[in-house]
Amino acid sequence: MAAGARMLLVAAIASGQGKTTVTAALARRLRRMGQRVHVFKCGPDFIDPMVLEHASRAKVHTLDLWMVGLEQSRQRLARAARDADVVLVEGVMGLYDGDPSAADLARAFDLPVLAVIDASAMAQTAGAVVMGLRDYGPVRMAGVVANRVASEGHARMVAASLRDIPLLATLPKQTRQLPERHLGLVVPGEVDDIDLILDELADQLKLDEAAWSALAPQLPAEALPEEPVRPLLAGKTVAIARDAAFCFLYPANVDTLEALGARVRFFSPLADEPVPEDADAVYLTGGYPELHGETLAQARRWQDSIRAAHAAGVTILAECGGMMVLAEAIADVEGRSWPMAGLLPGRVQMQPRLAGLGGQAMATKAGELRGHAFHYSRFDTPLAPAAWTAKHSSGARGEAVYRVGSLTASYFHAFFASNPAAAASLLRKDPA
Structure with missing residues (x-):
């Protein structure tokens, strides 16, 4: 042993x-x-x-x-x-x-x-x-x-x-x-x-x-057996944005998608790569789009492809920076404004003051999905939130959750392994 x-x-x-x-x-x-x-x-x-x-x-x-x-x-x-x-x-x-x-x-x-x-x-x-x-x-x-x-x-x-x-x-x-x-x-x-x-x-x-x-080695007590993850995304391809603008991705989220049976494909909006044609769902992670506003504004193939995917009913989950690039524009702290994909009406404004921080939970049809928020921008939009996350541990209202067709978007970063079935529900045709 x-x-x-x-x-x-x-x-x-x-x-x-x-x-x-x-x-x-x-x-x-x-x-x-x-x-x-x-x-x-x-x-x-x-x-x-x-x-x-x-x-x-x-x-x-x-x-x-x-x-x-x-x-x-x-x-x-x-x-x-x-x-x-x-x-x-x-x-x-x-x-x-x-x-x-x-x-x-x-x-x-x-x-x-x-x-x-x-x-x-x-x-x-x-x-x-x-x-x-x-x-x-x-x-x-x-x-x-x-x-x-x-x-x-x-x-x-x-x-x-x-x-x-x-x-x-x-x-x-x-x-x-x-x-x-x-x-x-x-x-x-x-x-x-x-x-x-x-x-x-x-x-x-x-x-x-x-x-x-002199430090003694130790072995933690054995955990309870892991519950098997149901293959709720079997046969589905999930395209994940990953580059310097989209780099906030828990390794456990990728592991969970694969445990759910999904095939994971990565692509780079920053390199103007389009959404993969075989994608059944798109996961736009957080990151630093505000540092790459000019490049993303000029990424026409990427912008056209995400609009086409949305028009075709492909499920899209956009978190924080991923949501920001789907607004009409991002304005940086210097006052420069960069046009984005425009799937969400409104404008993102960067600010020097922290706008959201802490653990939060999102309610879904498959139960609570846990995660957190951490951002220095605000989203000014006429769109009414479809739901709100709940702050841990007060239960107070957290981040707005927006839904437009097949798109779910929020500043909330989900930790998929906290509830794989809930994560799957956000990436299937039957959003939570």
């Missing part, structure tokens, strides 16, 4: 401490040491998993007690612990932020916590911060990574303040960092020297190998 893997939930007191940087550096460093590394991301996120996948060279799935569910999260962790030497789970925001929080996930699966602290403006106070993180929940604290340390002397002061908690690693102040934009980090495909940056971070990570070796 497998002995299990060293498992760590990488957390911090807040966003901006360097969780993704440290997780990516640690994954790259351990992989170069010959370790099999499996990385997960806690909570709804598309961008951090892309960076972590690039660092670890393995698919990064989401864990979340609400959106993914307790048993499905347990199944994914148990499989990873059997197949890998190290399992890293990057937390979300601060350790105790959100409902459920990263701390809730750690306690649910007895995951030891690796605390990342930005030590650039502190020394001995680091111990108080880490002990507070440990005791507030409490959680099982495995150790600390001190990020942005100034010197070896600085690192020694931090280590001394931690008392009985090991300083597993330090990372110096970085001259080059992973670049960011309004929705988070810049996706790896747009960073020319991403591998060089990741290798530099791995080189700079000073790992206490003795303390690392």
Whole structure:
């Protein structure tokens, strides 16, 4: 029987401490040491998993007690612990932020916590911060990574303040960092020297190998048997937009479509590729269409093909950025307006302020489909919503859901694996 893997939930007191940087550096460093590394991301996120996948060279799935569910999260962790030497789970925001929080996930699966602290403006106070993180929940604290340390002397002061908690690693102040934009980090495909940056971070990570070796491998308790997915999309072809403008796609969504029996085909609106002629359904994912407004406005073959697919009654599911390109126009923050496909009346306006954030659920004929919203734009339209999502956990009204013929569109990002039958209902001729 497998002995299990060293498992760590990488957390911090807040966003901006360097969780993704440290997780990516640690994954790259351990992989170069010959370790099999499996990385997960806690909570709804598309961008951090892309960076972590690039660092670890393995698919990064989401864990979340609400959106993914307790048993499905347990199944994914148990499989990873059997197949890998190290399992890293990057937390979300601060350790105790959100409902459920990263701390809730750690306690649910007895995951030891690796605390990342930005030590650039502190020394001995680091111990108080880490002990507070440990005791507030409490959680099982495995150790600390001190990020942005100034010197070896600085690192020694931090280590001394931690008392009985090991300083597993330090990372110096970085001259080059992973670049960011309004929705988070810049996706790896747009960073020319991403591998060089990741290798530099791995080189700079000073790992206490003795303390690392002292971490005991563990194997999560076996999950309940997975329920078989009914082949509700057997024989159907689902065309998925995927390129730099449409890059927000959960790997689990593709896995779920294939488990439902669908044949998945990818195409690039940004490259002016038309909707595949054999598509029974089109899935327009989120991403960054606002950064590619001019190119998408000139993609006549793509625009003509999505209009033709809609006129022919092909089922279309458009999420966030996918919805934006079906409006009449997208206006960016500089005031430039780019004409889009026009299947939805109205105009999308980018704005500097966050317009939607958090877990949400969509009601369908096949039950609740869980997911989230995260956007910096608003859709000004005369179209009346056909429905609204519900916010977790208040139940308050969330994002508008629009339906025009065979098209369902919303800022809501669905996590298909939370209810495969509900996902299938949105991609068949009988929309929810």
